[in-house]
Amino acid sequence: MLAGVANIKERAEAGNVTVSCDKQGRYQFKVHSDNGMVLVMGETYPAKENAVNAASSMRNFLAGEYKVVDAEKEEE
DSSP: OHHHHHHHHHHHHTTOEEEEEOTTSOEEEEEEOTTSOEEEEOOOBSSHHHHHHHHHHHHHHHHSOOOOOOHHHHTO
């Protein structure tokens, strides 16, 4: 799991992030692998600026210290 998070972090830092507009006029950011596969999709937003800000927040979060919690162990 940590390898997956590290891969997303690397792809985001490398600039493999796009913001696109769907048919309803809502915007969404996506993080892509080097071969173009979508690794992460953000929520949809009514304005492009909101999607860009969400992508930036995701990058900032991944750049900082974060803790991964095993939810199955938490329930015990």
